[in-house]
Amino acid sequence: MKCAIEVLAESGYSGASLAEIARRAGISKSVVLYYFSGKDDLLSSVVFDVYGRAGQAIAEALSHETSPGEKIAAYVRTNLHFLEEHAAEIRAVVEIVSNARGADGTHSFVPQGEDPVLAHLEELLREGQGSGDFREFDAHYLAIIIRSAIDTASGRLVVDPSFYLGAYTRELLSVVELATGTHRTEDSS
Amino acid sequence: MKCAIEVLAESGYSGASLAEIARRAGISKSVVLYYFSGKDDLLSSVVFDVYGRAGQAIAEALSHETSPGEKIAAYVRTNLHFLEEHAAEIRAVVEIVSNARGADGTHSFVPQGEDPVLAHLEELLREGQGSGDFREFDAHYLAIIIRSAIDTASGRLVVDPSFYLGAYTRELLSVVELATGTHRTEDSS
Amino acid sequence: MKCAIEVLAESGYSGASLAEIARRAGISKSVVLYYFSGKDDLLSSVVFDVYGRAGQAIAEALSHETSPGEKIAAYVRTNLHFLEEHAAEIRAVVEIVSNARGADGTHSFVPQGEDPVLAHLEELLREGQGSGDFREFDAHYLAIIIRSAIDTASGRLVVDPSFYLGAYTRELLSVVELATGTHRTEDSS
Amino acid sequence: MKCAIEVLAESGYSGASLAEIARRAGISKSVVLYYFSGKDDLLSSVVFDVYGRAGQAIAEALSHETSPGEKIAAYVRTNLHFLEEHAAEIRAVVEIVSNARGADGTHSFVPQGEDPVLAHLEELLREGQGSGDFREFDAHYLAIIIRSAIDTASGRLVVDPSFYLGAYTRELLSVVELATGTHRTEDSS
DNA sequence: GATGAATGAGGCTTCATTCAT
DNA sequence: AATGAATGAAGCCTCATTCAT
Numbered sequence: 001m002k003c004a005i006e007v008l009a010e011s012g013y014s015g016a017s018l019a020e021i022a023r024r025a026g027i028s029k030s031v032v033l034y035y036f037s038g039k040d041d042l043l044s045s046v047v048f049d050v051y052g053r054a055g056q057a058i059a060e061a062l063s064h065e066t067s068p069g070e071k072i073a074a075y076v077r078t079n080l081h082f083l084e085e086h087a088a089e090i091r092a093v094v095e096i097v098s099n100a101r102g103a104d105g106t107h108s109f110v111p112q113g114e115d116p117v118l119a120h121l122e123e124l125l126r127e128g129q130g131s132g133d134f135r136e137f138d139a140h141y142l143a144i145i146i147r148s149a150i151d152t153a154s155g156r157l158v159v160d161p162s163f164y165l166g167a168y169t170r171e172l173l174s175v176v177e178l179a180t181g182t183h184r185t186e187d188s189s
Numbered sequence: 190m191k192c193a194i195e196v197l198a199e200s201g202y203s204g205a206s207l208a209e210i211a212r213r214a215g216i217s218k219s220v221v222l223y224y225f226s227g228k229d230d231l232l233s234s235v236v237f238d239v240y241g242r243a244g245q246a247i248a249e250a251l252s253h254e255t256s257p258g259e260k261i262a263a264y265v266r267t268n269l270h271f272l273e274e275h276a277a278e279i280r281a282v283v284e285i286v287s288n289a290r291g292a293d294g295t296h297s298f299v300p301q302g303e304d305p306v307l308a309h310l311e312e313l314l315r316e317g318q319g320s321g322d323f324r325e326f327d328a329h330y331l332a333i334i335i336r337s338a339i340d341t342a343s344g345r346l347v348v349d350p351s352f353y354l355g356a357y358t359r360e361l362l363s364v365v366e367l368a369t370g371t372h373r374t375e376d377s378s
Numbered sequence: 379m380k381c382a383i384e385v386l387a388e389s390g391y392s393g394a395s396l397a398e399i400a401r402r403a404g405i406s407k408s409v410v411l412y413y414f415s416g417k418d419d420l421l422s423s424v425v426f427d428v429y430g431r432a433g434q435a436i437a438e439a440l441s442h443e444t445s446p447g448e449k450i451a452a453y454v455r456t457n458l459h460f461l462e463e464h465a466a467e468i469r470a471v472v473e474i475v476s477n478a479r480g481a482d483g484t485h486s487f488v489p490q491g492e493d494p495v496l497a498h499l500e501e502l503l504r505e506g507q508g509s510g511d512f513r514e515f516d517a518h519y520l521a522i523i524i525r526s527a528i529d530t531a532s533g534r535l536v537v538d539p540s541f542y543l544g545a546y547t548r549e550l551l552s553v554v555e556l557a558t559g560t561h562r563t564e565d566s567s
Numbered sequence: 568m569k570c571a572i573e574v575l576a577e578s579g580y581s582g583a584s585l586a587e588i589a590r591r592a593g594i595s596k597s598v599v600l601y602y603f604s605g606k607d608d609l610l611s612s613v614v615f616d617v618y619g620r621a622g623q624a625i626a627e628a629l630s631h632e633t634s635p636g637e638k639i640a641a642y643v644r645t646n647l648h649f650l651e652e653h654a655a656e657i658r659a660v661v662e663i664v665s666n667a668r669g670a671d672g673t674h675s676f677v678p679q680g681e682d683p684v685l686a687h688l689e690e691l692l693r694e695g696q697g698s699g700d701f702r703e704f705d706a707h708y709l710a711i712i713i714r715s716a717i718d719t720a721s722g723r724l725v726v727d728p729s730f731y732l733g734a735y736t737r738e739l740l741s742v743v744e745l746a747t748g749t750h751r752t753e754d755s756s
Numbered sequence: 757g758a759t760g761a762a763t764g765a766g767g768c769t770t771c772a773t774t775c776a777t
Numbered sequence: 778a779a780t781g782a783a784t785g786a787a788g789c790c791t792c793a794t795t796c797a798t
Contacts, residue, residue, distance in 0.1 A: 011294050014203060017788060028763055029789085035761095039789065098344075099288065105200050110348050141360035144345060145338045152337035155287075159299050171330035178367040206771060218772085219780050228772065389672050392581060395767060406784050407768085413782095417768065476722075477666065483578050488726050519738035526719035527712045533665075534711060537677050549708035556745040584792060596793085597759050606793065759798085767791075774784080 001046055008046070008092035009158075013099035018042075040108075043096050047109055050089045057082050068128030069182035072146075073173055075124060079150045080169045083157075090154040118143050128180060135181030146176060190235055197235075197281035198347075202288035229297070232285045236298055239278045243271050257317030258371035261335075262362055264313060268339045269358045272346075279343045307332050317369060324370030335365060379424055386424070386470035387536075391477035396420075418486075421474050425487055428467045435460050446506030447560035450524075451551055453502060457528045458547045461535075468532040496521050506558060513559025524554060568613055575613070575659035576725075580666035607675070610663045614676055617656045621649050635695030636749035639713075640740055642691060646717045647736045650724075657721040685710050695747060702748030713743060 003025040008016045018039060022029045036042040061078040065071045083090050100108040122143040128134035149172050156163040176182075192214040197205045207228060211218045225231040250267040254260045272279050289297040311332040317323035338361050345352040365371075381403040386394045396417060400407045414420040439456040443449045461468050478486040500521040506512035527550050534541040554560075570592040575583045585606060589596045603609040628645040632638045650657050667675040689710040695701035716739050723730040743749075 012288060012290055012296075014288060015290065015294060018790090019788075030763055030791090031761075033790065034763095099201060099203060101201055101204065105204060107201075107348065112348060115349075137363065138356060138360050141357050142364065144341065144357070145361060145364055148337040148341035149334045152333065152340070156333060159296065159301055160304075161302075167327060168330045168333070171327045172334060174326065175331065175334055175364070175368045178370075179364045181367075207773090208771075217780050220778085222773070223779065390666060390668055390674075392666060393668065393672060396769090397767075408770095408784055409782075411769065412784095477579060477581060479579055479582065483582060485579075485726065490726060493727075515741065516734060516738050519735050520742065522719065522723060522735070523716045523739060523742055526715040530711065530715035530718070537674065537679055538682075539680075545705060546708050546711070549705050550712060552704065553709065553712055553742070553746045556748075557742045559745075585794090586792075595759050598757085600794070601758065761796085761798100763793105763795080765792090768789095770788075771786090772784105773786105775782085777780085777782100 001042070001049065004042055004046055005050075005089050005092040008095045009088035013095045016095070040100075043100055046089075047093050047096055050086070050093045054079075054082050054086075054090075062124075068124065068131055068133045069177070069180065071124055072128065072176055072180060072182075075121065076146065076150065076172055076176055077169060080153060080165060080172070083150075083153055084165045087154060087157050091158060094151065094154055118147060121147060125180065128182070133180075133182060137179070137181075142179060145179075146172075149175075190231070190238065193231055193235055194239075194278050194281040197284045198277035202284045205284070229289075232289055233298075235278075236282050236285055239275070239282045243268075243275075243279075246271050251313075257313065257320055257322045258366070258369065260313055261317065261365055261369060261371075264310065265335065265339065265361055265365055266358060269342060269354060269361070272339075272342055273354050276343060276346050280347065283340065283343055307336060310336060314369065317371070322369075322371060326368070326370075331368060334368075335361075338364075379420070379427065382420055382424055383428075383467050383470040386473045387466035391473045394473070418478075421478055424467075425471050425474050428464070428471045432457075432460050432464075432468075440502075446502065446509055446511045447555070447558065449502055450506065450554055450558060450560075453499065454524070454528065454550055454554055455547060458531060458543060458550070461528075461531055462543045465532060465535050469536060472529065472532055496525060499525060503558065506560075511558075511560060515557070515559075520557060523557075524550075527553075568609070568616065571609055571613055572617075572656050572659040575662045576655035580662045583662070607667075610667055611676075613656075614660050614663055617653070617660045621646075621653075621657075624649050629691075635691065635698055635700045636744070636747065638691050639695065639743055639747060639749075642688065643713065643717065643740055643743055644736060647720060647732060647739070650717075650720055651732050654721060654724050658725060661718065661721055685714060688714060692747065695749070700747075700749060704746070704748075709746060712746075713739075716742075 004016065004021045007021050007024055011020065018029045018032055021042075022032050025032075032042065036045065058075060058078045061074045062071055065074045097107075097109040102108050106112070118140075122139050125134065125137075125139040125143055129136070129139065153163075153165065153168060156168075157165070193205065193210045196210050196213055200209065207218045207221055210231075211221050214221075221231065225234065247264060247267045250263045251260055254263045286296070286298040291297050295301070307329075311328050314323065314326075314328040314332055318325070318328065342352075342354065342357060345357075346354070382394065382399045385399050385402055389398065396407045396410055399420075400410050403410075410420065414423060436453060436456045439452045440449055443452045475485075475487040480486050484490070496518075500517050503512065503515075503517040503521055507514070507517065531541075531543065531546060534546075535543070571583065571588045574588050574591055578587065585596045585599055588609075589599050592599075599609065603612065625642060625645045628641045629638055632641045664674070664676040669675050673679070685707075689706050692701065692704075692706040692710055696703070696706065720730075720732065720735060723735075724732070
């Protein structure tokens with residue numbers, strides 16, 4: 001799986017053939033299929049493994065925060081921090097999620113209706129609105145905007161050598177603060 | 190090219206084989222290769238064609254605006270409006286840009302250093318800062334955030350039937366306004 | 379298809395890989411798949427082609443006969459005569475029919491319920507019974523016996539160099555005559 | 568071996584991989600190769616085991632009969648009776664015998680020249696002719712006809728749910744009686 | 757006695773491309 | 778201008794077998 005992640009991150013979805021993955025791992029293609037029932041299984045495993053660890057890290061971080069503003073900030077910070085330390089893994093997952101398709105041609109990993117990841121962020125936003133910490137906005141669409149800013153980062157890391165994740169995190173935090181209106185609330189307190 | 194765009198939008202990069210494209214166009218594979226020197230040429234043509242028309246639409250829209258705040262707003266509005274009317278084309282370009290790779294394994298259409306599209310938006314932001322209309326922020330990173338919000342929309346249109354581009358545009362405009370600080374400037378005037 | 383038949387007849391079902399068939403035809407595997415949509419299609423085509431021609435030959439021969447006894451005799455004679463002139467083709471069809479299986483594991487070409495080939499022979503037998511030419515017997519089971527004697531011949535031709543089809547035909551005709559009781563009818567005339 | 572027989576009978580020769588056989592037996596592939604030197608050895612063992620027991624049953628049954636007509640009848644009856652009680656085993660053997668081939672491409676289990684099974688039946692027929700019980704016929708070819716009628720039964724059991732072995736046995740016995748002419752002899756006595 | 761790990765050969769199929777017409 | 782024929786590389790996967798434990 002580690003080698004699969006590397007190849008996916010470096011060579012993209014189409015470049016991640018079993019042959020290439022096996023070559024990188026110094027084993028034969030057959031070994032990969034000995035441990036995974038097929039390529040789909042391998043890719044699924046990568047996705048769920050990374051998703052699982054990322055989700056855990058985020059949940060852990062959020063558990064330390066109480067105010068909605070701090071929760072959102074922790075959410076963004078943890079996401080980008082996880083990305084910093086697991087850049088290739090996130091890159092690999094993005095490649096898989098955006099390219100893997102089933103026999104019917106539909107995306108295999110993109111939820112068609114309700115997206116749990118998005119729904120989670122959306123709820124954090126709504127909580128802030130409920131408590132009066134946040135201004136009025138459409139939580140669904142703002143969640144999409146914030147997620148897109150998070151998801152784009154892994155790509156930037158690859159193509160933009162000058163992309164500094166620390167500064168990006170700071171800028172995004174400030175945008176989120178302004179967008180949610182957290183700032184004003186603190187002012188009025 | 191029209192059929193290539195349709196197939197790319199519906200079936201993704203891997204599903205867009207010459208055979209499939211030709212089948213949809215009701216012609217033979219050979220015809221495609223008669224008009225384009227190869228698959229790469231076909232994809233390039235699609236990218237440049239769409240990019241060209243999108244760029245033209247944006248340039249035209251910006252020429253009507255004068256203040257930095259209005260320019261940025263027009264930029265966002267025109268981008269999303271173009272997407273609304275050319276959803277498949279944008280989707281196709283995204284598929285190509287994020288997947289096409291040269292023989293060396295590097296992305297074919299993602300500029301490695303300076304990204305002209307990003308640089309353009311970045312400059313609009315800097316102009317607003319220069320004129321005092323915008324607050325202090327890192328123009329490069331904010332540009333990335335805004336672009337990501339724009340680019341994610343084409344994907345949402347595909348998987349999320351409830352995604353309403355009009356509301357999304359409104360929300361994004363409001364975020365951009367807050368993020369650039371355009372609002373406050375107007376307040377103080 | 380001719381080469382596929384040859385390989386099937388000589389090397390059996392498992393030996394009849396696309397590679398081997400293509401090698402024998404002096405072409406590349408791809409060419410086979412250019413003319414047939416897949417291996418299944420190739421095998422189907424062989425089966426239906428041979429079946430069609432055999433069925434036509436039999437129908438033609440039966441049309442010249444009137445009495446039930448002569449019809450059955452013509453049926454047997456034509457079947458074995460067709461086999462004599464198209465030994466490899468029959469051998470190939472037998473290999474396919476008895477080995478080809480669908481994804482669910484069931485035979486692809488063996489009719490699960492009503493077997494039209496068997497039903498045809500069965501009806502010939504029943505006609506003879508209806509007209510009083512034949513004795514009492516179970517038409518279904520006798521049809522199975524006669525067909526098995528016909529079908530076994532192609533295998534014999536392969537493994538038994540001393541197998542002489544002319545003599546076999548004569549013996550089988552005599553058995554069929556005795557089994558149907560055609561003989562007695564002639565006695566009573 | 569029991570599981571190998573089941574798989575062969577249900578899934579056919581191509582479906583009978585070591586993996587599948589081991590899976591059904593609830594053991595690992597390695598165990599199979601620990602007890603048998605290879606797949607060929609496993610299949611050989613199945614063939615000889617079943618052949619041995621079938622031959623024994625037949626020999627035992629024949630030893631109770633004296634007249635040629637009764638011997639032939641017992642031969643047919645015992646063959647089909649054994650099939651009834653060991654359908655899967657016979658089916659498995661048929662699959663192996665008709666498909667297994669050596670490296671040179673020739674059948675592994677089909678005797679190229681003299682077939683002992685056929686020769687045995689042939690001799691029974693000749694004995695009947697020698698004693699004057701049977702009419703004149705070509706013993707070799709009649710033996711082939713009778714064997715084919717016996718061998719086809721295992722296949723019928725699989726594809727034809729309405730195939731009733733008892734009735735088939737009765738019909739075949741009657742055909743054999745007529746074909747050998749046993750009946751007339753008894754009449755004239 | 758039993759097994760998990762690993763492998764290389766081979767199977768079917770898809771694909772972008774070349775060539776002659 | 779258009780196309781059918783042909784190809785070789787590559788992709789995923791199955792299989793019988795070997796080896797060390």
